[in-house]
Amino acid sequence: MDGVALLTIFVLSIFVGFEVVSKVSTILHTPLMSGANAIHGIVLIGGITVTGASTSLVQTIIGVIAILLGAINLVGGFVVTDRMLGMFKSKKTAKGEEVL
């Protein structure tokens, strides 16, 4: 794809990014940050792509480190976000019990 098309996608994504989080409540700042943090872990596929195309040992080593870091970011990010939100869910259950 040519540079201008990629730039178009980039600019439009900025607007979407601003729009989707514009109405977030304070309580969710931390989980939202953590979820966004997990999403950029998708750089993992960049790591896999460059390591797959690697033509030297140095490239492979650096690429593998990138894969490790990306996978940590991606998997850890989503799991810790879910754990955080799980705390909120248990609160709801606790409320339910009190009603009973």
Added chain:
Amino acid sequence: MMTPVWVPLAYLVAAVLFILSLKGLSSPKTARLGTLSGAVGALLATAVLFFSGIKLNNLTIIIVAVIVGSVIGLIAARQVKMTAMPQLVALFNGAGGGAAALVAVVEYLEYGSGAELLFLIATVFTVLIGGVSFSGSIVTYLKLQELMTTRPVVLPAGRIITILVAVLTVASAVALIVSPSTLLLVALLVLSLIFGALFVLPVGGADVPIVISLLNAFTGLSVAASGYVLSNVLLIVAGTLVGASGTLLTSLMAKAMGRPLTSTLFGAFSGTTQGGGGTGEERPVRAAGPGDVAIMLGYANKVILVPGYGLAVAQAQSTLRELADLLTARGIEVDYAIHPVAGRMPGHMNVLLAEASVPYEQLKEMEEINPDFSATDVVLVVGANDVVNPAARSDTTAPIYGMPILDVDNAQQVVFLKRSMRPGFAGIENELLYDPKTTLLFGDAKDSLTKVVTSLKGM
């Protein structure tokens, strides 16, 4: 070979799932679904890559690396205590930034010489921002984990050093674009790492959450730029989404905490960041035993509890809840006052108290509860300090000046449960501790609360 058409289509689905993920995470009802949606998107994109027909030379090593990284991330995320969660998020963020920078480095080593201008610019941007995010996140981690001082670190001539490093970084970035060489690339990477550390070092305690959010946005932009380097649309979309939403989130957080974003951002350049007081002089305070505190609480009409990070560290959430239940049973009106950054991040304390099954309706946000303090008999501050420090209102030289605080000094009496007279995370003295209406109960928050609860039961 040509990429089959279903690959970009799968990436489109993944991109939409990421957008829905962020959207979902913005509302309590859909937050968990949002996380799931993001995870499914990521899984889809990664799985598709293996069947997309791209060159995969080192397939075994790649698969092993993916599995090892995933397991490390999984274990870290599962094992971490909720109190230490902010620094783990910082670490994950650093990992992402580092990964983006390294991806650009590998790609440069392959195509660097004789590459077109846009490719070089995107590479330089990825390495620069990714490097800053990596080292900045590590320093943030060290601060939050208290492996280094949590106070602003002002190096001698720090301002000049920072400006010098910034100039050198930009110079090497420009030089790399003009005449590509591997040596310059390494120089750029090293300078970015140094700059990232210098950028975060002068940031004081109260601003650390804002910095995590900002570095998160940085990593997003770095990933977006790496997508440009690789001509990968999904990386551009995902990275930009995080970069844009992260930037907005950073300014929302800064606003919620009353911190001017510019002072956080440019603290490293201005050199105006205060080291904080901490004169260390001995001044008289009024200390009391658990029995006295139990009597004060037991005969009040209205009590407000102010939980802070110390409560979480002592794992005393349930004991505090027990105390609140006892007081409620005696017909006393009890509320929890939650400062936006109680704990270490916005919303952190809500998570911690939810873990201890504290009823949601007793948690009052700062704006809601501040007018109530003047009609309150006793405020019990458990392991909090900076968020009730009146210096934020009056002392223009204090690093926390301007941060909205809980107006506990308006109450009839204030009780602090503290381990020692040590200042809070921001490292500044709290005048309220020496106020005649303040009583201190020294000790571990859980021990003290348990003793108060026991005394209260015997009353």
